[in-house]
Amino acid sequence: MTSYAYLIPVFPLLGFIINIFFGKFLKRGAAWVSILSSLASCALGLPAAYEVAKTGQIFSAHAEWLTLGRSTLSFGYLLDPLAATLLFVVTIIGTLIQIYSAGYMQDDPRFSRFFAYVSLFMSAMLTLVIADNYALFFMSWEVMGLCSYLLIGFWFEKNSAANAGLKAFLTTRVGDVGFFLGILTLFTATGNLNFTELESSVHAAGATPALALAALLIFCGTIGKSAQFPLHVWLPDAMEGPTPVSALIHAATMVAAGVYLVARSFALFSAFPSVMQVVVLIGTLTAFMAAFIALSATDIKKVLAYSTISQLGYMVTALGLGSLSAGTFHLMTHAYFKALLFLGAGSVIHGTHSQDIREMGGLLKKMPHTAWTFIIASLAIAGVPPLSGFWSKDEILLAAFDSGNKIVFFLLLVIAFMTAFYMFRLVFLTFFGTLRNHKIHPHESPATMTGPLWILALGAILVGLPGSPFFGHWFSNFIHGPVTQGTHEIHGSGAVHHALNWFVVGCSVAAGLGGILLAAVFYLGKLNPSVWVMRTFKPLYDLSIHKLWFDEIYSVLLVRPFLKLGQWLFIFDQKAVDGLVNAAGTGTVKSSNLQGWIDKHIVDGLVNLVGVVTQLTSATVRRVQTGLVQHYLLITFVSVILLMYFHVKP
C-alpha cells in the first residue's frame, strides 16, 4: 500500500471538486461524497501506516518539480513513523467528524459547501502529513489556513463569525510570513528543503546563526498555526465556526500541524539549544496562560478552546525539552480526546441550543451518551490512569523532570492540576446538579452524532496504551526508531527508557485527582466556595475572565498610538500653531500702522519682485510639464540616446 501513498490526499480533493461544482445537484448526497472520499483515504492510509509500524521502515518517493538555478525542488511523499502517527490520527478523526457533521449540519442551507470545504481541508492536511519537503508542506499549510478561514466564517451572515474568520486568517498570516521567511532562510543556508536530508544538511552547514534564525522563523509558523503566545488570540474566536469544524480543525488536526512542524524540523531545532529554550519558554508560557484563562470561561466551547491552546503549549514544551516522542504521543492522544470533547460539546449545543454552562446542569439524565463520553474524555485530559491522557502527559512530565529544569516541571504540574480543575468544573456544571435555565429543553442527539462519540471515546481510552510500559514504550521506540537516530542523545531525555519513574507518576496522578477533587468541592457540594474565591482573589479572577487583557493590549498597542498621534497633532495644531498665528496676527495689526509705508514701498516691491520672478520662471519651466504623454516620451527617448552616447563614447 505504501507505493500508492501519494493517492491518499487525492480522494478528498476529488470529493472537494465534486462537491464544490456539483453540490447543488447532490443535495444531501454531498455528505456521502465527502465521507466516502475520507474512507478511501483511510483505506489507503491506515494500511500504509501499519506497514510503517510493522516494518519500521521509511517509505518515500519523489519526483523533480522545478529547477531553480543550481538547486532543484522536488515533491513527493515521505512515510516515516511521524507521518504514520499523524495519518492514523487524521484519517480516523476526520472521517468520524464528517459522519458526525452529516447529523450536525442537517438543516444548513449551505450543506454541500460545508462538506466541500471539509474535504479540501482533509486533502490539504493529508498532503501536509505525507509531504517530504518544506515547499509542499507550506503549500498545504496555506490551503489549510484558507479552509480554516472559510469554515470559521462559514455562517458569515453573523458579523462575529465573519470577523473571527478574518482575525484568524490575519493573525496566522503573521506566523506564516515568518515560516515562509524561515523556509527561504533555510533554503539559502543549506540549499535543501527535503525532510529526509534535513539532518545531514544541517550537520553539513554547521550551527551557523543563519540556521538558528531559520529555526526561529520556522517556529513562528508554529506560533501562528498552533495558537501559541503571543499569536494565540485567534483560536478562541475561531469557535464561531460550526462545532465539528472546531473539533476537526481547531482542536485535533490543523492546530496540531504547528507541533508537527516542530517535530518534522526536530533535527534543525535540536542543533540549537538556545532555540530549544525559546521553544520551551513559549510552550510553557502558553500552556500556563491558557489554562489560567480557562478557569473562568463560561462558554463551553471557549473553555475547550483555551484548553486546546494549553495542551498545544504542553506539546511544544515537550518538543522543546528534546523529547520528540512525548510531544508526538501527546499530539496523538490529545487529538482523540479533544475531538471527542468538542463533538460532545457540539452535541450539548445541538441538544440545548445554548453555549453558556451557567445555564445548563443535570444533563447527565437527558443526554446520557453525550455525558458519559464527555466524562471519559475529561478523565483522559485530566490524566487519570489508565486513560490515554495519563500516559502521554506522564511522558511529558518525565521529560521535564529528566531535563532537570525544576521550574518547568513544577509549572507543568500546576498546569495539569488546573486542567483537571477546569475540565471537571465544566463537567460538573454541565452534566450534574440541576438545570439552571428552564427555557432549555435538552434532548439526546441522533445516532450519526453519538456513534462517532463512542468510537472516539474508545480511542480516548485505548490510544495511550502503545506508549505505556505494558507495551514496553513501543511508541517512543517507534518514533525514535529510524528518523532521528543520533539526535535523541542531545538532551538525554528523549532517549528510550523502560522504567516508570514513580515519583513523576505520583505527582501527575496527584495533580489530576487533586484538580478533580477541588472541582467537586467547588461545584458539586452545597458549600459552593467559588463565590468566595471569586471575591477574595478578585484581581486574579479579573485577569482570568478578561483573558489576561490580550485583546485589549493588542488594541492599545496598535490602535491607541495612532489615535494618540492624531490627537497630539490636533492639539499641537490648535495650541501651538494657531497660537503663533494669532500672536503674529495681533503683532502685525499693532505694528502695521507704524510700518505701513515700509509695507507699501519695500515689502510690496519685494513681493512683486518675487511674483514676477516666479511668473517668469514658471512660464519657461511649464513648457516641460505639458500634460501630453508624447512630450514626456520624447524627453525619455532623447535622454536614453544621450545616456547611450555618453556610455559608448569613452
Add this chain to the structure above:
Amino acid sequence: MAGFLPDWVLVIKSVLISIAAIAFLGPVTMMYLTLLERKVVGRMQNRIGPNRVGKWGLLQPLADGVKMLTKEDIVPTPADPIAHFLAPILIVVPALLVFAVIPFGRGMTAVDLNVGLLFFIAISSTTTLAIFMASWGSRNKFSLLGGMRSVAQMVSYEVPMVLSVVPVILITGSLSTNDIVLAQGGWGGLKWFIFTPWGLLAFIIFYLCGVAECNRSPFDLPEAESEIVAGFHTEYSGMKFALFYMAEFMNSFTISALAATLFLGGWQGPVLPSWLWFFMKTYVLIFIMIWFRGTLPRFRVDQLMNLAWKFLLPLTLINIFVAGFWYFAPNTIVRVLMSAGVLSLSFWGLQKLNQGYAPEKRVYQFGD
C-alpha cells in the same frame, strides 16, 4: 533532365508544379463542392437539384463561373476602395495556403513543414483580417454587423479548436501533419485516433469548431440571410463575390481534410490507393457538413458563445489532461475505461452545469 538543367531550375520547377497543382485543385474543389451541396441539399428537400447543364448538371459550375465573371463589379461610392478591393483577394490567400500542408496521400504533401499543424492554424486565423476589411470597407451596416459576428465567432471557436488538437500533438510528439498520419498506421485502421476516448471527443469538438470557423450552418450567423442580408459580403458582386464563396468552400474542404488527417488516419487504409482513402474520408466529412445544413436550424448568438466558452473550452481542457494520462498510463484496458469514464463524466457534468444558465425566455432589449 537532371544533367540538362541547372539544379536551381529543377528546384523551382518542382515548387512551381506543386503550386500549380494546388492552385488548380482549390478552385476545382470549390466548383464541384457547390454542385455537390446543391445536389445533396436538393435531395434532402425532395428536389432534384441542377440537372440541365451537362449530364447530372456536371457543367453547372462552369456556367456559374462564366456568369460570375461577366457580371458587373459594383463598388459602393462611400466604400473604402483599397480595403474593399483587397478583401476578397486576401480571403482566398490563406484558404489556398493551407493546402500546402495537407497530406493528400503517401508522400503527397506539398510542403512537409515540421510545424505544419501550427502553420494551418496560424494561417487560417488570418482570415479574420480579410473579413474585417470586407466588412469595414463596404461601409454598410449589415456588412459591419456580419463582420463583427463573424470575427467574434471565429475568435471564440479558434480557442477550443486549437486546444482540441493539442492531445494529438501530445500523443504523436510532432506538429508535422505527415508524422501525425504515420502515427496512425497499422492494425487495419484501428490505430486511428478517433478510436480512443480522447480522440473521439477531440474529433467531435474539432469538427464542430471547424464548421463554426467556416461560418457554415448551423453556425452561419455571420451570413444569416434572414437577419443581416448576407453579412460581410453584402456589397460584393460578380467575381469578388465568387471569391468569398470560393474561400468558404475551400475552407470547408481543408477543415474536413485536416479532421481526416488528424483523427481518421489521413491516407492510411488498406487495399485502395492512399489518395483515394484520403479523399473518401474527406468527402464523407464534407457530406456531413452539408447534412448539417440540410437539417439543423441556426444558433442564437448567446447559445453560440455559451457553447464555445462554457462547454467546449472546459471540455477540451479536461481532454488534454486525459490525453496526458493516456500518454503515461500503461497500455491496458483500464486506461481506456478510465479515460472514457472521466470524459463522459465531465461531459455530463458540464452539460448539467450549463443547463442552469440557459435563459428562461428571450429578452427583447429594444423590443418596445
Add this chain to the structure above:
Amino acid sequence: MTHLYDIVKFGIYALMAFSVLAAILAVTVRNLFHAALCFAAVLIGIAGVFLSLHADFLAMVQILIYVGAVMTLVIFAIMLTERFGDNSSPQNNSLTLAAFGLAIVSLIAFSTISVKTRWPIQENAGALHLSVGELAYALLNTYVLPFEVISVLLITTLIGAVIIAKKDRVS
C-alpha cells in the same frame, strides 16, 4: 545551388524592404484602419524573417498571436472608437519634426553600433535548427520560472482587462 541561394537571399531582402515600407506606412497613414492593415503586413513580413532565421515555430506563433489575436483586438478597438472614414482631423501632432530628427539620429547611432561592434559570431551561425521539442524542453525546464510568471501575468491581464472594459453596473 548557388543561384537558388541568391534567389532566396534576394527574397529575404525584398521581404525586409517590404516590411520596412509597410512599417513606415503604418505610422504615417492617416486612416487608422489602413495603418492597422499595414501593421499586419509588417507582422507577416517579420514572420518571414523569422523563417529565414530557422525559427519556424516562432514565425507561426507570431502569425497566430499577432495577426490572429492582437490585430483582431486592435481593429475591434478601431471600429468601436472611430467614425467611419473620418479623416478630417490630422493624425500627427506637432512633434513630427523633432521626432523625425530623433529617429534619424538614433537610426544612424544604432546602425553604427551594429556595424562597428565585433559580435562574437558562432561557427555554425545561420544553420542552427531547433526542433519544437527542444524549444519545449527549454521552456519547461530552464525557463520554467519566467514561464510561470508570464502565465500569472496573462491571467492577471485577462481579469484586469475585463474589469477595466466592462460597463459600470452601478452608474
Add this chain to the structure above:
Amino acid sequence: MIPLTHYLIFANFLFVIGIFGALVRRNIIGILIALELILNAVNVNFVAFSQNTSPDPATGQIFAFFVIAIAAAEATVGLAIVLALFRVRKTILTDEIHLLKW
C-alpha cells in the same frame, strides 16, 4: 547566410519607425501599434542574436515568446483602457486628454 549585421539594421529600422510613430501619433491606438512595432524589432534582434552568437539557440527564441506574450498582454490592457477612456471622454486623441496639464 545573411550576416547578423543586416538583421540588426533591419531591426533598427523597425525600432526607429516605431519610436517615430509613438511620438507623432495622436490616436492612442496608433501609439499602441507603434509600440508593438518596437517590440517586434526587439524580437527580431533576439532571434538574430540567438541564431548567430548564442551557444544555446533556444534562449533567444524563448525570450521572443515571452516578449510576444507580454505584447499581447499589453495590447489587451491598453485596448481595454482605450475603450474605457472612450466611454468616458468620447475621444482617444492624446492631446485632448490633458487633465494633468499645468
